[in-house]
Amino acid sequence: MVAKTVVYLEVIKARGHPNIRARHRTTLEVTKESYLTVRGDCIIGVSADKSPLEFSEEFKNCIRGDDAIIVTIIEASSLRDIILAQGSPHLILTSSTKTILRKSTYIEPSTIAIRANKAAGDLRRDLVEKLKDPLTLVEIKLYCLQLGEITSVYELSRRVF
Numbered sequence: 823m824v825a826k827t828v829v830y831l832e833v834i835k836a837r838g839h840p841n842i843r844a845r846h847r848t849t850l851e852v853t854k855e856s857y858l859t860v861r862g863d864c865i866i867g868v869s870a871d872k873s874p875l876e877f878s879e880e881f882k883n884c885i886r887g888d889d890a891i892i893v894t895i896i897e898a899s900s901l902r903d904i905i906l907a908q909g910s911p912h913l914i915l916t917s918s919t920k921t922i923l924r925k926s927t928y929i930e931p932s933t934i935a936i937r938a939n940k941a942a943g944d945l946r947r948d949l950v951e952k953l954k955d956p957l958t959l960v961e962i963k964l965y966c967l968q969l970g971e972i973t974s975v976y977e978l979s980r981r982v983f
Contacts, residue, residue: 830884830966832877834921836867838898838958844942844950848925850905851932851942852962855919864922864942866896866953867960874915874934884966885909885934891967892935894923898960901949907935909966921962934964 839858844850846864853862854870874882884890890909895902907923917932927936952958 827967827971830878830881832872832881832964834867834870834872834962834964836870836960836962838953838955838960839865839868840954840956842866842868842950842953844945844953846942848941850923850938850940850945851920852960853920866942866945866950867962870921872921873918874921874932875918877915877934881964881966882913882915884968885915886911886913887966887968889969891969892923893965893967894935894938895963895965896945896949896960897963898949898958899952901946901952903940903946903949905938905940907938910936 834852836852841858841860843863844866849864851864852867852870853865854873856869858865858868885892887909892907892909894905912929914931920932921934922932923935923938924933925938925941
């Protein structure tokens with residue numbers, strides 16, 4: 823009998839904006855705000871339909887796990903980029919306006935993931951160009967799974983004697 827891995831999903835829909843630069847080296851942000859200045863160089867989407875405060879309790883519990891892995895897929899105009907990050911039991915998740923992934927371990931109410939392998943400045947530049955168009959719709963899929971729940975179907979057949 824093979825154990826099933828449970829994966830939790832949240833989807834954020836947002837729009838592009840002419841001031842999106844996506845140059846920040848350590849963070850990536852999506853905001854519910856509709857405006858953006860050029861100083862907001864970590865922001866990749868505005869007018870988001872969801873924030874951490876609105877995530878399901880199941881998803882929040884998952885990303886607060888000691889061994890939580892968050893896979894983020896950012897899609898716009900048939901272009902895609904993927905980010906891997908870790909969760910933390912210390913996540914606060916009470917922001918009602920912004921959602922942030924960080925390369926660092928800094929946590930505040932909008933932080934949903936730490937130790938990410940990418941920030942805004944690491945995204946595909948062709949994707950970033952699309953995000954500068956206010957008519958572009960961006961979909962951010964956040965998948966959470968617990969490492970302790972993963973079981974390989976090959977676990978027993980790959981033993982080394």
